[in-house]
Amino acid sequence: MTVTVPGSLGLASEDVRGVLSLARASAPGVRFEVRPEQIELHTTGPHNRETRLACGAALLNARLALQGHGIRPLVTLLPGQSAHDAAAAIRLGGYQEPSPDVLALLRSLRANRRTWTTFPEPAAWRGLLSRAAEVERAWLHLRSGTELVLCTFTQGAAAEIRAGQAMQRVVLAAGTAGFAVSPGHAPVSLSALRADLRPCLGNTLVPQIVLCLGA
Known part of the structure; x- marks a missing residue:
């Protein structure tokens, strides 16, 4: 029906x-x-x-x-x-x-992600993905060669919804360049992650989710 x-x-x-x-x-x-x-x-x-x-x-x-x-x-x-x-x-x-930019993101949204390559060169994604996060008032922190941490500037329910928007824009922006980004599969303790990153992020940025290149 x-x-x-x-x-x-x-x-x-x-x-x-x-x-x-x-x-x-x-x-x-x-x-x-x-x-x-x-x-x-x-x-x-x-x-x-x-x-x-x-x-x-x-x-x-x-x-x-x-x-x-x-x-x-x-x-x-x-x-x-x-x-x-x-x-x-x-x-x-x-x-x-x-x-x-909107039309490119829409094409990425409709695309078959299985056709995307998996290991882009750093120069191909750093600026692109950082700008995508910033459009949604978020910040990307490079934790390792293939692991990114998406951060917001505040905590709470609204910040988590904003993080979801930023995450999706980053995923789609990667797709416009032909490579994949997705949330990490391994469970992450947010409290442990935030404690681990506090020395380099300070108290201004709030880690929300781990993203992986080529996932």
Whole structure:
């Protein structure tokens, strides 16, 4: 049975369905509520760091998909009762033609990652991935030759959603250059990681997630 998706933000129902399909590409567990004036993202299952990171990844995908339709998304994190306690709400912030960077990220989102190479030269990714993180108000710290630590400037639920957006933009930016980046598979103790990196990061940056090149 096909579930009817209402139009939203000036887009027809079919266009909204396409936006949601892309948004869910990296975070199938995120629930969307579509209303005429806004699209809400809700975490499913336990409300914890992992679900908020996933919500951030889906939010970045949704933003890019909307930008691909010429919509400038206006995002509010943790908007409260005005958005039924959603993790994030997207409203219409105006109209703007998608930039070449947005179109490249959308192609990366739609790409088959198995075709990407796995071991890029440092010169090919350092500036690209650092800029991607900075766009989302985050910071990338090189921990080893193939291991990166994504940091935010604050702690808390909103920072974790922001980290999810930054993580996804970094992953997609890597894809535009033909190589893979993904979250580390081994469990990481955040408290131990933060203690380990405090001498070089100080108290300004908050490590959120470990990313691996070529993963």
